[in-house]
């Protein structure tokens with residue numbers, strides 16, 4: 001029996017060992033033998049004012065974007081002397097140093113004479129293992145997709161492994177219990193016995209479980225069709241707070257059709273390009289988010305020109321406000337004829353970094369406002385109905401009085 005026992009333990013030891021990589025981040029640092037953490041600190045304190053991690057050209061700041069390709073281009077020794085004192089290396093006549101100096105319009109990189117060789121190696125180790133979210137800006141969309149996928153399969157695998165090992169462990173306990181004490185009782189029988197002897201507790205737990213299910217079910221049922229506060233993540237971190245708030249851009253600049261038609265519409269990427277052909281960087285996300293506009297329209301930031309023959313890839317904004325098909329809503333009727341501000345129905349959009357649905361958009365919401373809202377008969381919208389206006393001029397008319405509660409006005 002003792003042989004059996006140690007064999008099982010061996011299996012389990014092996015099994016848990018295979019789990020280790022999932023829980024360990026230290027692996028990479030260990031293999032390389034340099035302190036990536038320290039490298040990161042040094043890099044962030046000394047290099048980020050001129051460099052970004054990523055593609056040499058696309059992530060260019062004052063100096064080129066830094067990425068593991070530098071290790072193919074230069075030797076470690078060269079990189080160490082460059083970073084410690086690039087000017088000295090250029091003066092020494094080093095061809096590679098002169099070439100890159102020329103390429104970057106002879107801007108001078110700061111010298112770091114206080115760094116030890118190991119400090120520089122730590123920084124290089126950090127550049128070699130960049131944090132995932134900072135890699136190449138242009139491929140960001142693809143990278144994120146891949147990442148999400150791999151995280152999902154990874155975590156699924158992990159869950160499967162954990163469940164599997166728990167199962168194995170239970171079987172193992174069962175078997176060894178059985179063998180050790182020679183009790184001819186299966187786990188199931190033991191469980192049944194335990195349930196019977198703790199009946200009160202079991203019943204209470206079961207009741208709590210059912211209660212939870214009912215509450216959750218009720219909550220999700222009562223939310224069907226109503227999506228108040230819905231705030232989906234958008235493909236580009238476009239901020240109304242920055243554009244409509246801080247920059248004071250008029251809503252109609254981008255949502256021009258709100259005044260003319262039923263729909264308000266979302267601006268195409270070409271509208272963004274009116275400004276972003278020149279504004280390539282934002283205060284919060286740097287070039288990362290704006291680069292996605294370029295990817296949509298096919299714009300090369302380096303040459304500041306459109307790529308010929310590029311097939312545009314429309315930005316896939318996620319729709320937030322959405323009435324069911326049975327209801328009819330018209331923007332221009334409310335904004336032009338009704339004279340309402342966008343904010344009365346959408347809230348303070350100009351303060352939102354990420355738009356969310358402020359109102360419930362239920363029938364009751366529409367009707368309550370129609371009951372309360374007075375009609376402005378001086379509104380040019382009503383010109384042409386002169387007889388009608390004369391007749392009603394003195395009365396305080398609400399939308400209700402002009403038929404705003406009639407089913408047919410809002411339902412096809």
Ligand code: HEC
Pocket residue numbers: 042043046047048049050051056062063064065066070079082083086100101102104105106107108109110112123
């Ligand atoms: C004041 C701005 C500035 C700072 C700070 C700076 N660099 Fe640079 N770096 C440059 C410029 C500009 C170049 C391009 C060459 C030139 O013009 O001298 C460059 C080039 C490089 C290169 C060569 C890259 C290539 O692809 O050819 C490396 C590597 C590098 N820097 C690393 C660093 C590291 C590491 C730090 C921080 C310890 C740092 N730099 C800090 C401006 C800077």
Ligand code: HEC
Pocket residue numbers: 234238240243244249250251252253254255266267317318319320321322342343346349350354355
């Ligand atoms: C620079 C262009 C721009 C300006 C200015 C702008 N918007 Fe937008 N708006 C967008 C874009 C792009 C989206 C889609 C992405 C999003 O939801 O954030 C959007 C989405 C919206 C939505 C949600 C649409 C949906 O999916 O239901 C509302 C509501 C909205 N804007 C209202 C406003 C209001 C009100 C203003 C003025 C205070 C305004 N916008 C100013 C570009 C703009």
Ligand code: HEC
Pocket residue numbers: 236237238239242243247249267268269271272273274275276279281282283284285286289290293
């Ligand atoms: C009328 C000019 C204008 C238009 C049109 C415009 N933007 Fe901007 N956008 C700006 C300005 C100005 C900034 C930078 C603000 C700053 O530096 O504080 C900016 C910044 C940004 C940023 C970076 C935000 C950050 O904090 O990093 C993103 C992303 C962005 N815009 C996306 C868009 C998208 C998408 C559109 C089209 C729907 C668009 N912009 C249309 C003027 C505009």
Ligand code: HEC
Pocket residue numbers: 251252255258259262263264265266321322323324329331334335340341342343344345346361
């Ligand atoms: C009376 C309330 C009301 C006012 C005022 C209003 N909206 Fe809307 N808005 C809505 C409703 C309701 C929807 C959903 C429409 C649908 O699903 O058909 C909507 C949808 C939108 C959308 C999503 C695209 C679309 O057309 O469905 C945008 C963008 C938008 N509004 C922007 C604006 C802007 C900009 C203004 C001001 C010029 C404005 N809204 C004024 C109620 C309003």
Ligand code: HEC
Pocket residue numbers: 323327328329330333334337338339340344345361362365366367369370373374375376399402403404409410
């Ligand atoms: C914030 C107040 C407000 C809300 C909310 C509102 N409306 Fe209105 N609505 C008005 C006003 C004001 C008018 C009158 C415009 C005018 O002067 O003709 C109007 C007019 C209308 C009309 C034309 C009525 C007629 O007799 O000509 C329709 C249809 C309509 N609204 C549909 C809707 C629907 C559908 C919703 C909900 C999704 C809604 N409204 C939400 C204020 C509102």
Ligand code: HEC
Pocket residue numbers: 225323324327361362363364366367370404405406407408409410411
């Ligand atoms: C001011 C506009 C307006 C008027 C007037 C109006 N409705 Fe609605 N109705 C809506 C909107 C918007 C919705 C969809 C939002 C929702 O599901 O709550 C809706 C939804 C409905 C639904 C679907 C209910 C549901 O919960 O999905 C029915 C049925 C309906 N309306 C019947 C009527 C009848 C009957 C009348 C006339 C007595 C009427 N409506 C008048 C705007 C209106």
